[in-house]
Amino acid sequence: MQPASYRLESTWQPDGGPNGSFSFTLFNLSDEALSGFSLVYTSLTRVIDPKACGNATFLRRDANFHEFAPPAGVTVGVGQSWTFTVSGLHRPARHCTDGAKSAYLTLASGKHVSVAVSDLLLEGRVSEPPPVLLPEGKLDLPFALQPWPAEINAKPGEGFPVVLYPAVGCSFEEQRAVSTAISHFRRLFESAHVPFSLSSSVQGRSLRFVSNAAIAKEGYLLAFSSDEISLSYSNAAGRQYGLTSLAQLLHGARSSPGKFRFPNAGTISDGPRYGWRGCHLDVSRQFYPVADVTRLIDIIAWLKLNIFHWHLSDDEAWRLEIRAYPALTTAGVLRGPDEPILPQLGNGAEPVGGFYSQDDVKAIVAHARSLSVEVIPEIDIPGHNAATLVAVPELTDGQEAPESYHSVQGYANNALNPAVPFTYQFLENVFDEMVELFPSAYIHIGGDEVADGSWLASPLAKKLMEEEGISGTFALQSYFLKRIKEMLTARGRKLAGWNEVAHGGGVGATDTLLMAWENPKVGIELAREGYDVVMTPGQAYYLDMVQAEAFQEPGASWAGTVPPAHTYGYEAEGDFPEELKDRMRGVQACIWSEHFLSRGYFNRLVFPRLPAIAEAAWTPKAAKDWQRFAAIVPLSPSL
Template structure:
């Protein structure tokens, strides 16, 4: 890796009556004098329209992209630096990740060159060590199972078996199930001894499979004797989960034999608490290649999660190949200094692109299906649609002012226009191509964060509002989403969306699933209005939230900070009145990509909170135990 010729460092200091001041210093580490340049960086802490910059001029800002010009005639000699300050920020930074996420210079000859950078410094404060987020943990029963089962009565053995293997005469279906979990284990723990073999092995123990028609969907029973293990199930999901539990038991007994043992006698009877046990991943802001997606799905299966919510489009990029509109990925999946989509979080001097072609999607869906994980795709509309709007200009009302409104993230005019009829033709073709790719019951259409005042400066929308007697943005969105719901229903799909789908009159409750993200009270309101819900409040289940107040802890802060113990202890069901609980389908973790510019940050923020949510999704409240969880989760896989 080469050393950059330039480095940008930033610090923040509080200023009474405002969100504080940024101080930027650009160092010239090259052997040549620098002049005639501009500096660009991306940051979640944005500079407001009304700001005061000393020593520089803000040329342009689009969402998180900022570009500055130095004072006219400025030169920076080798070893020299240029410093400037900015007051007038849109929010006050709380953590090191609130600062620069990428930077580059545009030189006088038009070339773009990389600039190295560091985390945001808090003026006068040493960053210090990151806090320890997990206690050592302790167990009262020496078995490594996560999520913890509904019922367990076991006697431990002094020595774990060498391996487990299917009994003679096992069906091809059951042998294939063993092979699936064996392959899963080898992908997650490639350096470990395998938990299963397909033939008898000395020192091993056989698994005998038994049909159990009396147990519920996805449930399983394990009965341990000195000679064999009997696995009882009634469906493929229960078979998979029972085998994963056996692999987990053996994994713990091998990795920490001082704490964990394998059972010699006893019973496990287990079943999931909720039918929707989900994890969302935003691939628009940060792109994850297919191997990463498949590994995350492996981790979901290991934790007995069964929904992968794939957030495929947003303002920052459109990541799904649509053959009818190749522009969506030719333009909308690429960001860079000279591209239609400017650099955003983590993009620098070189353009970056990435999308999933339809063969990629088929592979991911097949991989997930093998592990009983349903892939629910999200096309985020009508808001968060900058990438689509910039790729297909036919979607725009040409008479609307180009900066008539801005999203909370700073994007101008980023919502599909309900009065542009091509919008529905476009989405119809998108849905038609998605249908054979995604066999899921639902297609998630977003519906969140449409800016207040959207479309009100559009002549086409003013005409639509008059014709349909619609008042304001919320009712325009409701009109749009009712049409989208009908389009999905015609194609045999149900609509899922974020909680704002209910605004302005919402959509028909039948066949609609809404995700309550803003706060728990929203879920109660939605259930009271007759919507089926999934609880995913940012205050507990958003895995981009920082885990401690410490400045050095990475992550966002709009929903406060969420240490793993808080995530683990949170009980979404406890917020709901008893009469509304049947409306709650389950819970979901959300991984939003703004702060995940490195694998280290991803693993720091997502784990162990993702397994904590998995346990809440599977295990009844009274069966949870924080210290037991802390002891087990240390052995669990990360990305």
């Protein structure tokens, strides 16, 4: 890799403006003087007062894209620098990832040149060592199980079997389940000793399968003796979870024999606390290759989660191939200086794209199904559609005033218009293709963060509201979502969405599942309205949140500081009245990708909090133990 020709360094200071100010310095490390240029950087800390900058001219902003020019006549010589300040910020910077995420120069010739970006510094502060997020932990029972089982009455043995192998007489399906478990383990732990074999071994222990309809769905029973293990189950998922527990036990005993043991007597009787045990991934802000998606699904299955919520569209890109509208995955994914969508959230001079073909989707769905994971696709509507509207401009009301409203992320006029007839034809065609790709019971339609004031400058929307006798953004959103639910019902699918789906009158509660993300109380309110609810509050289960208050900690902070101990200890049922608890379907982790510019950031923020949520989803409250969890979770695989 060539050394950087230009570097942008920045500092945030708490004074200089209502929300503090940035000081940026561009260093010219090239062999030529620099003049007649502009500088672009992307940042989640946006400029809202374009005049509040010093030694620079603000040129334009589009959400997180910012462009500035130096004063006329400025030349930055070889080895010299240019410094400017920005104080008209929409919020203070609280963490190192609140600064510039990427940058580039547009030269006088029109050429775009990458600029290296340094970490954001806080004026007057020294970078402290990262905090210790996990204690060493303590084990009452020396077993490497995650999540911890519902009931365990097993005794540790001395040593461990080399492998576990199917006993004589097991069925073809049981043999195939062991083979699947072998492949699953090998993908997660490429250099570790695989715990299973299809062939018998004198150094191993036989595994007898027992189909037992009396065992609850997804549950299993393991019984250990010195010469045999029996695995009882009632369905394929329970059999898989039993095999996964055996793999965890043997892997722990082999990799850390001084800490973990393998049982030689007793039982493990297990089953999940909740039916919905989810993990969400936002692939719009950052694109994840198919290999990364399938590895995350492998990790989800290892943790006995059963839902992969795939967030496939947002303002920044539409990632799902829809053959009826090829522009969605050409114009709707390309971000770059001269592309239909400007750089956002880490993009620079080089264009970036990426989408999932329908063949990719089929392979990922099949992979997940083989591990008892259901893929729930999400296309986010009506808000969060800046990329969609760039790709399919026929979806706009051509008479609507531009920039008549902005989303909370700073996007102008980014919501599909309920009064444009083509909106419904477009979505009918999209859903027709989605139901062929995704056999899931639910399709998630988003429904979140539509800006109050959306569509009110649209003549078509005004006319529709008059005809329907409704007023305001959220009543119009409710009208729109009711039509969407009818589309899904006609296709044999149920509607899932974020908690704002209930705004403005919402949609019918029957066969509707809503995710409470804004705060824990929202879930109780939705349950009172008759909705089934999945709890995924940002204050505990959003894995992009910072884990400590120190400035150098990466991540978002709008929901506060979320250390692993808080995520683990949080009880999603909270203050749910007893009569409403049956409305709570389960819990879900959410991986929003604005801050995940590297695998290092991903793993630092997602783990160990994803395993913590998995334990909250599976393990009974009375059986949870933070010290035990901390002792076991370092064995978890990461991306």
